[in-house]
Amino acid sequence: xxxxxxxxxxxxxxxxxxxxxxxxxxxxxxxxxxxxxxxxxxxxxxxxxxx
Numbered sequence: 670x671x672x673x674x675x676x677x678x679x680x681x682x683x684x685x686x687x688x689x690x691x692x693x694x695x696x697x698x699x700x701x702x703x704x705x706x707x708x709x710x711x712x713x714x715x716x717x718x719x720x
Contacts, residue, residue, distance in 0.1 A: 684701030699716040 682702040684699055686697060686699050687695050688697070695715075697718045699718075701714055701716075703712045703714060
């Protein structure tokens, strides 16, 4: 589980865990979007297992 304050964003939008073979370094990484981040519109984040 990941938790962050509203200064980092306010709405996690979708996401997926990479399970492909083309990029083994990111196997199992969860990618998700943030609808609104401070003064920017949208941003993509990742959660790396075990980090």
